[in-house]
Amino acid sequence: MFNILYNIIIFIITISSLIIVHEYGHFYIARIFNTYVECFSLGFGKKIFQYRDKYGTNYILRLIPLGGYVKMPDLIQDNNVKYIKKFKLLFFHKLNFFKQILIILGGPIANIIFAILIYWMIFLIGLPIKKNIIHEINYISISNMIKLKPNLEIKKINGINVNNWNILNMELIKEINLNHQINLEFNKINSNVIKNKKINIDKKFITFSKEKNLILMLGILPKGLKINPIINYIIPESPAEKLKLHINDKIIGVEGKNFINWYNFQKLIYNNPNKIIHLNIKRKEKNINFSILISARKFKNIGFLGILPQIIHTKNISNIIYKFNLFKALKKSFNETFKSIKLILNSFFYLLYNKKNIYKLNGPISIGHVASMLIRNNLIYYFMFLALININLSIINLIPIPILDGGQLLFLIFEKIIGKKLPHKIKQFIYTISIFILLIIMGITFINDFKQF
Secondary structure (H helix, E strand, C coil), X not given: CHHHHHHHHHHHHHHHHHHHHHHHHXXXXXXXXXXXXXXEEEEEEEEEEEEEXXXXXXXXXXXXXXXXXEECCCCCCCCCXXXXXXXXXXXXXXXXXXXXXXXXXXXXXXXXHHHHHHHHHHHHHCEEEECCEEEEECCCCHHHHXXXXXXXXXXXXXXXXXXXXXXXXXXXXXXXXXXXXXXXXXXXXXXXXXXXXXXXXXXXXXXXXXXXXXXXXXXXXXXXXXXXXXXXEECCCCHHHHCCCCCCCEEEEECCEECCCHHHHHHHHHCCCCCEEEEEEEECCEEEEEEEECEECCCCCCEECCEEEEEEECCCCCEEEECCCHHHHHHHHHHHHHHHHXXXXXXXXXXXXXXXXXXXXXXXXXXXXXXXHHHHHCHHHHHHHHHHHHHHHHHHHCCCCCCXXXXXXXXXHHHHHHCCCCCHHHXXXXXXXXXXXXXXXXXXXXXXXXXXX
């Protein structure tokens, strides 16, 4: 119960910071152009706090802080006439086309600037980096097929330097979308001899896991992660499900011997299709023996059991701290923001390329879970996550859906072209359709979240 409450609090803090920054971006640009802003509202539902400033702007905090808006009315009303006359405030629709565009773009720009400032702070303080050292290889994986081994440090992907797992994963996503071949350059720990391996990948083969981590999908387990022989997931209709193995069952013995490691266990399963193996499972305080008939995959004569293990973080002695001076940190923050934008855009294109991936979109529950987990483990990584979702929000808001900033821009440009405003009824109809589309997408993300947690 405490964990759920903690996750909710962290989620509210995280989302509220995004919304405040975004809406303040609109508000700030509007104020620069002396535009009348009637209301700056955070959240929805019942008002719990409000304050009106000397320019007539009513600042409102509502009960449920999920959303917000800046209201700029089109007409003089009794409640705003004195402010407009006193400070000679302008209405949004009376501004020139260029100023209107800047006000609409103010929100997304503010989120990008906030992300740059977060990265700048991180690079000034110092970023703990986990070196790309392989701890273990998944037996049923591409990496095992090309004979990658533990205790290798990956240095480059297709000639691009990668000094930590985050950059390595980002470059993998980018390169897989552009190429079918990945060239890895690496060396053994404490050796300067560089070797390389080529991985040929069909883009259709890659589907994002819930962690969106291509490193794990390629079968590489980084140093600092450890596989526990505890069942974390059971594939539906697999031999494991039919035999009624349970999540959190711990494998303590295989074929009468103590469990050694996951690699050898996978090797045993993979190489023994249509054969019976014997497992000793610890379930709560009981030891249970199982005899399991390993099924065979139809497309290949390989064994299949249908369980995924628990992967946990361990203390990593391979951390290094990257710190930069004031100007180098600022340059690095711009580079990191630009890389994040490219990564997010690549993910969107991948989503359009394979529409089934919409069922793997994460929603607010995932954001809360990840944010709370990162705050517990490392505050620096939480702020990196905060920067990334600021960039996400900025890009999402530029999608040309009428209820979003991108849709507002589309309306503005279209009305400029035709030389008149669209009828209110048509706008209202388009808004209703766009809200319906967004609600469907949000519903899908909630369902995806509930499936994961």
